[in-house]
Amino acid sequence: MARILVVDDDADIRDMLSFKLAKAGYEVHTEEDGETGLAAARELQPDLILLDWMMPRLTGPEVCRQLRDEEATARVPVILLTAKAQEADVQRGFATGADDYIAKPFSPRELMSRVQALLARSG
Amino acid sequence: MSSVITAFDWFVLGYFVLLNSGYLLLIGVASLDVARWMRRFSFAAHDDIFANPLTPGVSVLVAAYNEELSIVASVDALLGLKYPEFEVIVVEDGSTDATFERLRQAFDLRPVERVIPNEVPTLGRVLSTHAPASDIPLLVVRKENTGRRSDPINVGINAARQPLMCVVDADSLLEQEALLRVVKPFIDDPRVVATGGVIRAANGSRVERGRVTQAVMPRRWIERVQVLEYLRSFLLGRTGWSRLGALLIISGAFGVFRRDVVVEVGGMNLYTVGEDAELVASIHAHLRRAKRNYRVAFVAEPVCWTEVPHSAAVLGRQRRRWSQGLGEVLWLHRRMMFNPRYGRIGLIALPYYLLFELIGPIVELSGIPIVIVGYALGYVDVPFAVLFAAVAFGYGLFVSLSALAVEEFSFHRYSRWRDLGAAVLAAVVENIGYRQLHSWWRLQGLWRFIRGQEASWGVMTRAGFDSPQ
Amino acid sequence: MTRVASGFVAALVAITALLVLLALATAVRKAMRESRDRRHARVEAAVRPALLSYLAEDEPDPHELDEVVQGRAAGRSLQELAAGLLTKLRGEDRRVLERLLDAQGVLDQARRRTRRPGPVGRARAADLLGAAGYEAALPELTRLLRDRDPDVRAAAARALGKLAVPSAVPALLGSLDARRAVPAGVVTMAILHIGPEAAAPLADGLSLDHSGTARAISAELLGRLGGFQAAGRLIEALGSDPEERVRAAAARALGRIGVPRSVPPLEAALMQDASASVKQAAAWALGELGGTRGFAGLTAALRSPDHALARRAADALVSCGPLGVALLQRTAATDEPGSPEARETLGRLEPAAA
Numbered sequence: 007m008a009r010i011l012v013v014d015d016d017a018d019i020r021d022m023l024s025f026k027l028a029k030a031g032y033e034v035h036t037e038e039d040g041e042t043g044l045a046a047a048r049e050l051q052p053d054l055i056l057l058d059w060m061m062p063r064l065t066g067p068e069v070c071r072q073l074r075d076e077e078a079t080a081r082v083p084v085i086l087l088t089a090k091a092q093e094a095d096v097q098r099g100f101a102t103g104a105d106d107y108i109a110k111p112f113s114p115r116e117l118m119s120r121v122q123a124l125l126a127r128s129g
Numbered sequence: 130m131s132s133v134i135t136a137f138d139w140f141v142l143g144y145f146v147l148l149n150s151g152y153l154l155l156i157g158v159a160s161l162d163v164a165r166w167m168r169r170f171s172f173a174a175h176d177d178i179f180a181n182p183l184t185p186g187v188s189v190l191v192a193a194y195n196e197e198l199s200i201v202a203s204v205d206a207l208l209g210l211k212y213p214e215f216e217v218i219v220v221e222d223g224s225t226d227a228t229f230e231r232l233r234q235a236f237d238l239r240p241v242e243r244v245i246p247n248e249v250p251t252l253g254r255v256l257s258t259h260a261p262a263s264d265i266p267l268l269v270v271r272k273e274n275t276g277r278r279s280d281p282i283n284v285g286i287n288a289a290r291q292p293l294m295c296v297v298d299a300d301s302l303l304e305q306e307a308l309l310r311v312v313k314p315f316i317d318d319p320r321v322v323a324t325g326g327v328i329r330a331a332n333g334s335r336v337e338r339g340r341v342t343q344a345v346m347p348r349r350w351i352e353r354v355q356v357l358e359y360l361r362s363f364l365l366g367r368t369g370w371s372r373l374g375a376l377l378i379i380s381g382a383f384g385v386f387r388r389d390v391v392v393e394v395g396g397m398n399l400y401t402v403g404e405d406a407e408l409v410a411s412i413h414a415h416l417r418r419a420k421r422n423y424r425v426a427f428v429a430e431p432v433c434w435t436e437v438p439h440s441a442a443v444l445g446r447q448r449r450r451w452s453q454g455l456g457e458v459l460w461l462h463r464r465m466m467f468n469p470r471y472g473r474i475g476l477i478a479l480p481y482y483l484l485f486e487l488i489g490p491i492v493e494l495s496g497i498p499i500v501i502v503g504y505a506l507g508y509v510d511v512p513f514a515v516l517f518a519a520v521a522f523g524y525g526l527f528v529s530l531s532a533l534a535v536e537e538f539s540f541h542r543y544s545r546w547r548d549l550g551a552a553v554l555a556a557v558v559e560n561i562g563y564r565q566l567h568s569w570w571r572l573q574g575l576w577r578f579i580r581g582q583e584a585s586w587g588v589m590t591r592a593g594f595d596s597p598q
Numbered sequence: 599m600t601r602v603a604s605g606f607v608a609a610l611v612a613i614t615a616l617l618v619l620l621a622l623a624t625a626v627r628k629a630m631r632e633s634r635d636r637r638h639a640r641v642e643a644a645v646r647p648a649l650l651s652y653l654a655e656d657e658p659d660p661h662e663l664d665e666v667v668q669g670r671a672a673g674r675s676l677q678e679l680a681a682g683l684l685t686k687l688r689g690e691d692r693r694v695l696e697r698l699l700d701a702q703g704v705l706d707q708a709r710r711r712t713r714r715p716g717p718v719g720r721a722r723a724a725d726l727l728g729a730a731g732y733e734a735a736l737p738e739l740t741r742l743l744r745d746r747d748p749d750v751r752a753a754a755a756r757a758l759g760k761l762a763v764p765s766a767v768p769a770l771l772g773s774l775d776a777r778r779a780v781p782a783g784v785v786t787m788a789i790l791h792i793g794p795e796a797a798a799p800l801a802d803g804l805s806l807d808h809s810g811t812a813r814a815i816s817a818e819l820l821g822r823l824g825g826f827q828a829a830g831r832l833i834e835a836l837g838s839d840p841e842e843r844v845r846a847a848a849a850r851a852l853g854r855i856g857v858p859r860s861v862p863p864l865e866a867a868l869m870q871d872a873s874a875s876v877k878q879a880a881a882w883a884l885g886e887l888g889g890t891r892g893f894a895g896l897t898a899a900l901r902s903p904d905h906a907l908a909r910r911a912a913d914a915l916v917s918c919g920p921l922g923v924a925l926l927q928r929t930a931a932t933d934e935p936g937s938p939e940a941r942e943t944l945g946r947l948e949p950a951a952a
Contacts, residue, residue: 016686026654060179063340168718177787241946242942242944513602524613549625553621
């Protein structure tokens with residue numbers, strides 16, 4: 007029963023992903039901004055994190071950077087979601103330690119496949 | 130003698146009616162604009178501006194002098210703005226406190242080479258330039274202090290490399306989408322050379338990590354009155370002026386300009402306290418003389434919040450400085466006054482500011498001693514005087530409440546009934562006592578302007594950077 | 599009472615009445631808004647979970663939701679939620695939502711709405727049709743591109759972009775300078791949404807029978823969309839277009855597209871073009887293309903009195919490899935023109951070099 011943390015300030019996206027992931031059998035937690043998301047990541051130790059880029063308080067890349075700096079969360083798979091999809095942004099996203107990068111608008115089914123793949127790889 | 134007094138009384142009443150009617154006109158025009166904006170907001174497409182790779186980049190310029198308490202939070206908030214391409218340039222103006230040290234620690238600043246050409250004139254020498262080791266788009270320029278706010282901004286202009294520049298105060302709190310909103314006019318209309326955004330008083334509101342999360346009316350009356358003042362003059366006054374095509378003042382606390390145009394007019398004027406208004410006036414003067422097709426726009430949506438003074442002493446200094454600055458700007462650009470060549474700026478905006486904002490306090494305050502003298506000499510009919518005052522007060526109150534009504538009908542940022550009630554009472558308080566006090570400060574500012582330049586610099590060194598903390 | 603005094607009293611009464619009215623209107627408005635928000639929240643609380651679990655299914659049947667969506671308020675809430683979600687999604691899930699909206703008759707309704715008065719309604723309808731990817735509405739949307747209201751035109755342009763139909767590109771380019779124009783930012787985003795298939799019509803946009811704005815934007819977008827086939831025409835525009843912004847955009851596009859035969863024309867532009875912005879763009883493009891062929895031009899540009907050009911030349915020289923870096927190091931050690939820019943560029947390199 008893999009545990010997934012979804013951090014996004016957009017309630018529609020949060021809830022939709024929550025429903026889909028729960029239907030697929032995952033245990034889902036959601037947070038609406040970077041700061042509470044980071045705290046939840048430390049506390050819950052999820053198996054995968056879906057992270058939005060533009061959020062109030064702490065942005066996605068900053069959260070990712072902090073996660074990578076801490077021993078406990080350094081290896082959690084992270085997928086970044088964002089409306090910014092220029093080459094430089096993709097590079098920055100990966101540079102902060104994300105494992106995958108999805109541009110918005112996105113295909114939820116495609117996202118699910120990536121989630122499954124990442125979880126399978128990280129065992 | 131009594132007929133002189135009566136004539137004067139009628140003059141003062143006429144002045145009040147004219148002033149408030151002018152304001153009502155502005156509010157009426159502005160509310161049309163705001164209403165139109167409200168209905169169309171859902172498809173204003175700010176997300177597209179964010180995702181578009183062709184959206185012009187912005188250099189955010191901040192002058193920082195002795196801001197050690199809040200500078201890191203401010204810069205953090207600026208770096209978190211939602212905008213595709215921008216750089217933040219902090220010009221540290223020879224602070225005597227730990228401003229630079231705080232920045233250095235928080236952002237891991239290293240000294241870097243940065244070419245800063247001399248495109249606009251500056252006075253103070255640049256001492257060093259610093260940037261973070263990581264790819265955070267921040268540049269900190271240290272320069273020697275010369276006692277005026279326009280100098281660090283001009284250094285920032287020289288260091289800036291994006292096509293648009295945004296000037297903010299170190300203690301301004303910007304909404305996350307602020308840049309998207311104030312850049313939109315540039316994207317919609319290539320003639321736009323400058324835009325201003327609404328400044329709102331943040332006192333009392335909940336602020337987290339450099340952003341206002343919930344608007345709340347403050348407790349002190351002096352702050353409440355300013356909240357209302359800012360609603361009236363920024364939200365509605367400036368929107369109205371912009372709709373009339375005569376926007377003269379973009380606040381130094383927040384404004385976006387095309388960098389090339391600013392360089393053309395030589396950046397900010399180094400010798401006036403009203404440097405932000407002077408920049409816009411210069412732009413108008415320059416482009417009209419060159420007969421270029423241009424526009425100055427204003428965005429009514431709330432974008433920028435600032436802590437307003439919470440003591441009468443600090444508020445007084447600020448208002449005196451504003452008034453003095455206004456006098457200096459009007460004097461510098463007196464050529465445009467009543468000059469048809471400068472269109473609505475010359476024929477409507479400048480005369481308005483001269484007659485109602487600059488000279489206004491003289492009229493407003495002279496009423497009081499005249500009435501007292503008249504009463505002492507037995508020339509004043511008390512019921513008449515009371516009615517007179519009541520009408521003047523009532524009309525002023527009506528204007529303030531209209532501003533409040535428009536805010537409630539449109540952006541409705543103050544959600545609690547308690548806040549609305551406080552605002553209504555503040556409108557009453559504003560017209561009894563505050564107005565007169567304000568006029569007195571403005572009169573002092575006017576006097577300083579008339580007396581000449583030296584006084585202005587002396588005031589500026591301290592008053593310019595009072596931190597409301 | 600004198601006439602004047604009674605005049606004052608009348609004025610006072612009038613003002614007081616207006617004040618009371620204003621206060622009442624404001625209070626009523628606030629109360630109404632709050633109750634409407636509460637109602638809306640209640641309805642949404644019922645509809646939202648139903649819609650989201652519907653979306654989570656593999657093969658949802660649009661009529662499943664009919665039970666939940668009883669009444670106009672619920673119907674409208676469902677449509678708003680679905681339309682809002684639509685704009686954020688791609689792929690099969692998006693098609694599920696489109697089919698749902700279609701089954702509810704919403705899309706046909708929106709098509710009809712585009713023909714009725716009331717610009718706000720027309721614009722919203724255009725938005726919805728674009729978000730839903732309703733290709734059948736292409737004729738209506740193309741017509742709305744010439745609508746009297748600027749917001750409607752902008753919404754139509756955005757919608758055409760979302761439909762991703764390349765045949766809309768000429769109309770979009772045309773709307774840049776029409777009497778009823780659409781802002782450039784909206785047009786560029788729409789064409790970017792259409793994607794690489796827009797390259798062919800964009801290449802046509804470079805010809806001189808289009809306006810300067812259209813030509814500049816065509817060049818800019820060809821660069822972003824990777825229009826390789828248009829490289830020849832871009833080179834032509836770089837050399838001979840009368841407007842500097844078109845030449846500069848062509849230079850940038852060639853830099854992005856990365857075709858080797860554009861190096862000589864770029865170098866020529868760098869050395870001979872009359873406009874500073876074109877030279878700067880050419881320097882940047884040579885840097886993107888890399889290699890030592892542009893070396894001579896960049897060396898000269900480094901010493902230019904134009905700081906912006908010198909800076910771009912310095913950055914571009916880095917991509918010329920060791921030769922370029924060596925030149926920068928030599929220049930940096932002197933006090934000649936170009937040395938500050940060389941020092942700045944080398945300073946940025948240091949961490950990577952270390």
